[in-house]
Amino acid sequence: MSRAALRATALLAPLALAVLTACGGAPAASPASAPTPHIGPASAAPADTPTAAAMPASEPVRVRIPSAGVDTSPVLELGLAADGTVEVPSVADADRIGWYTKGVTPGQTGPAVLIGHFDTARGPAVLKDVSRVRTGDEITVSRADGTTAAFRVRELEQVDKKHFPTAKVYGDTTRPELRVITCGGAITDGHRPDNIILYADLVG
Incomplete structure (x- = not known):
């Protein structure tokens, strides 16, 4: 088994039974008035989009998603919770x-994973406008070494x-990729039942 395959197996093993919740608790607004994050049917751009060369490891320090009005720093470090699920921001x-x-740092070969809330019990959160994102939109990640990874x-x-x-x-890839994950769907029993996932490729 290759080193890449071993890494992918190691990453996936603790996640086999994990469900990424991403957002916890009903928002401050009532379910009837709370916005419903929804992106419609799965959509994708051509898979042969040219990608940039992989970058060396460097931790992310700032994330910008202009189409969703996101410009946030510093970036939190997330691991696994005690129950084996992926941690989410508090x-x-x-x-x-x-x-x-x-996982890898944004820009390295493999899938770098970013996670943020759509909303919480306190109200709208960093990814409240995720439904505005479209294929072809840019996501930039500033890194600790002073470089910027553009996806x-x-x-x-x-x-x-x-x-x-x-x-x-979370599975291994042959090129530098990014995932941004949050919650979606109408509130049911105080929680949003879906996850919204953005898949992006390094372009610069």
Whole structure:
């Protein structure tokens, strides 16, 4: 088994039974008046979009998604919770995005994963306007070494959390890619039932 395959196996093993919740608790507004994050059917740009050469490891320090009105720093470090699920930012950090540290840094070969809230019990959060993102939009990640990794959104997907595509999100890739994950769907029993996932490729 190759080193890349071993890394992918190591990343996926603790996530096999994990469901990424991303947003916790009903927002301050009532379910009837709260916005519903929804991106419609899964959409994707051509898979042969040219990508830039991989960058060396360097931790992310700032994330910008202009089409969603996101410009946030510093970036939180996220790992695994005690129950084996992926950590999410705390309610107190609802205006910030977190980076899953057990994966690669943005710009390295592989899938770098960023996670943020759509809303919390306190109200709208950093990814409240995720539904404005379209394929072809840019996401830029400033890195600790002073460089910037620029990504272009290739695919948007909304999935039931019970059917979270773990292998597609966290599985190894042959090029530098990015995932941005938040919650979606209408509030049900105090929580949003879906995840919205942005898939993007390094372009500069």
